[in-house]
Amino acid sequence: xxxxxxxxxxxxxxxxxxxxxxxxxxxxxxxxxxxxxxxxxxxxxxxxxxxxxxxxxxxxxxxxxxxxxxxxxxxxxxxxxxxxxxxxxxxxxxxxxxxxxxxxxxxxxxxxxxxxxxxxxxxxxxxxxxxxxxxxxxxxxxxxxxxxxxxxxxxxxxxxxxxxxxxxxxxxxxxxxxxxxxxxxxxxxxxxxxxxxxxxxxxxxxxxxxxxxxxxxxxxxxxxxxxxxxxxxxxxxxxxxxxxxxxxxxxxxxxxxxxxxxxxxxxxxxxxxxxxxxxxxxxxxxxxxxxxxxxxxxxxxxxxxxxxxxxxxxxxxxxxxxxxxxxxxxxxxxxxxxxxxxxxxx
Numbered sequence: 388x389x390x391x392x393x394x395x396x397x398x399x400x401x402x403x404x405x406x407x408x409x410x411x412x413x414x415x416x417x418x419x420x421x422x423x424x425x426x427x428x429x430x431x432x433x434x435x436x437x438x439x440x441x442x443x444x445x446x447x448x449x450x451x452x453x454x455x456x457x458x459x460x461x462x463x464x465x466x467x468x469x470x471x472x473x474x475x476x477x478x479x480x481x482x483x484x485x486x487x488x489x490x491x492x493x494x495x496x497x498x499x500x501x502x503x504x505x506x507x508x509x510x511x512x513x514x515x516x517x518x519x520x521x522x523x524x525x526x527x528x529x530x531x532x533x534x535x536x537x538x539x540x541x542x543x544x545x546x547x548x549x550x551x552x553x554x555x556x557x558x559x560x561x562x563x564x565x566x567x568x569x570x571x572x573x574x575x576x577x578x579x580x581x582x583x584x585x586x587x588x589x590x591x592x593x594x595x596x597x598x599x600x601x602x603x604x605x606x607x608x609x610x611x612x613x614x615x616x617x618x619x620x621x622x623x624x625x626x627x628x629x630x631x632x633x634x635x636x637x638x639x640x641x642x643x644x645x646x647x648x649x650x651x652x653x654x655x656x657x658x659x660x661x662x663x664x665x666x667x668x669x670x671x672x673x674x675x676x677x678x679x680x681x682x683x684x685x686x687x688x689x690x691x692x693x694x695x696x697x698x699x700x701x702x703x704x705x706x707x708x709x710x711x712x713x714x715x716x717x718x719x720x721x722x723x724x725x726x727x728x729x730x731x732x733x
Contacts, residue, residue: 416490417711418680420498423538426679427481431687431720436477438462450602450687453477454672455655455724463726465659473728475658479675479687482552482654483719484534485641487634491530491562495680495716527633528623531567531641533559549661550725552654559645561623567644573622576647580619583610592617599691604671612639612671613691621647631698634715638676639690642719643669655722663723673722680716682707687720 434444434452438461441452457463458477465471484496493500535557561567566576574580582588592611598604599613612618615636616627621644627633645651646669654663655673671690678684678701686697706712 416488416493416495416500416714417706417709418493418495418498418714419709421484421496421679421716423541426683426716427538427718428677428683428685428687429481430685431675431677431718432479432481436475438474450675450689451672453479453655453722453724454670455722456658458724463658463728465726467730470731471659471726471728472731473726475724476550476727477655477722477724478550479720480550480552480654480723481538481677481718481720482536483721484532484536484679485638485676485717485719486532486534487529487637487641487715487717488532489529489713490711493530493714494532495710495714496532496534526624526626527628527630528568528625529634529637530623531561531637533641533645549727550723559641559650561641566621567623570620570622570624573620576644577619577621583617583619589617595691596693599689600693600696602689602692604689604691606670606672609668609671611691612636613689614693615639615691618643629694630713631694631702631715634713635676635688635694635717638715638717638719639671639674642674653721655724658724658726661725675720677718677720678715679718680707681710681712681714 434441436442436452436458439459440461452458455477457475460475463471463473463475486493486495488495490500492502535554537552537554539551540553541556566573588610591608592613595605595608595611596614604613605611610618615632616625618640621640623637625633625636627636642651646653647667649665649667651666652663653666653670653673655670656664656666674690676688676690677686678688678697681703682701684697684701688697702712702715704712
């Protein structure tokens with residue numbers, strides 16, 4: 388039988404719900420389950436492009452129109468089978484949930500936690516760490532859970548729309564991933580990190596930070612995450628000190644890591660493909676985040692945008708309502724382009 392980490396992770400969570408630790412669940416991991424009606428910013432799917440015309444921009448706070456292949460070309464022709472002719476459609480799709488948590492095995496979107504499965508503690512860094520290195524720098528770390536969350540399909544909406552993902556629910560969790568919890572092991576996944584640890588390449592990140600603040604991160608500077616810090620290494624360790632900023636950084640790093648592992652498809656590429664195209668290096672402009680926990684945010688956040696523009700009051704020291712501080716849940720919106728029209732032969 389072929390072993391897959393993502394499949395086993397889902398099984399672990401399912402089994403874990405039967406041995407939830409009351410102490411951990413209510414003391415360290417106090418959260419309420421995700422409510423897709425109130426916790427997801429539906430405004431973030433806008434603006435939409437239909438036939439190269441931008442529309443449905445609402446109050447104008449949703450940011451840039453989605454980029455992608457051929458979004459400025461009104462018509463489209465796809466070879467099939469069956470062949471399709473129609474209009475180019477582009478929109479932002481809420482498709483993934485990303486939890487960045489200080490408490491290992493805490494699942495804010497489920498409103499619960501699970502005890503550490505036996506024998507796996509050695510792989511996990513456990514709870515949030517904050518320590519000083521030999522050079523005096525302070526390092527922080529979080530664990531990340533990545534959910535395949537086709538929210539429209541799960542809510543039985545737009546079932547006949549060909550551009551909507553119909554993948555099943557799935558999850559990746561870093562507690563059992565040694566590549567995330569060890570910078571040395573993680574190096575084998577991203578050896579090019581050595582090229583970007585010098586002052587020249589890091590100085591270029593200033594340009595990305597300015598561009599991200601304006602809502603237009605620079606894809607060519609793929610080693611930068613704007614004002615959030617560096618994309619490398621693809622691990623759960625950082626020298627960024629602000630909790631909201633480094634949690635956003637970890638969410639973006641997880642996206643970059645899974646893209647490198649060929650587990651993420653860029654749906655803004657190849658509008659004639661239902662799944663898009665594999666992109667080992669992420670196109671940052673194709674993704675936006677929305678904060679759902681500890682406190683729901685209404686901002687559609689480009690990767691790298693400074694947290695002072697969207698993070699004020701979103702992580703109260705005592706938590707928000709029934710949600711504990713420093714355990715974050717992000718909704719990942721991705722740009723999707725597709726060809727919608729008449730399928731010949733049907």
